[in-house]
Amino acid sequence: MSLERKLRRTNAKKKKKDAEKALGKKAALFGLLPNKCLTCEAPFDKMNREQVMSWNVVVRQEEEKVHLYCPECWSKAQQIIKDFKERLQNKKEE
Numbered sequence: 001m002s003l004e005r006k007l008r009r010t011n012a013k014k015k016k017k018d019a020e021k022a023l024g025k026k027a028a029l030f031g032l033l034p035n036k037c038l039t040c041e042a043p044f045d046k047m048n049r050e051q052v053m054s055w056n057v058v059v060r061q062e063e064e065k066v067h068l069y070c071p072e073c074w075s076k077a078q079q080i081i082k083d084f085k086e087r088l089q090n091k092k093e094e
């Protein structure tokens with residue numbers, strides 16, 4: 001086997017391994033999916049399509065953590081962020 005061919009083979013192998021690794025990481029994160037809302041502890045059923053579509057998942061890749069929020073808490077959080085931003089804005093304008 002020529003050196004070039006050998007190198008190419010090694011590269012292909014590495015690529016496959018990287019892809020497998022990425023997939024494994026995603027699967028691992030999915031496995032980390034909590035079964036309740038982080039804020040109000042409402043139960044979450046990952047087999048429930050409606051819940052899967054409406055609940056909000058926040059992935060913190062660097063911490064390898066997955067935070068889950070029910071639609072109610074999510075909209076409350078959005079409101080708080082909005083209020084906070086508006087308050088900041090008002091402060092600047094004063």
Ligand SMILES: [Zn+2]
Pocket residue numbers: 037038039040041042069070071072073074
């Ligand atoms: Zn909640």
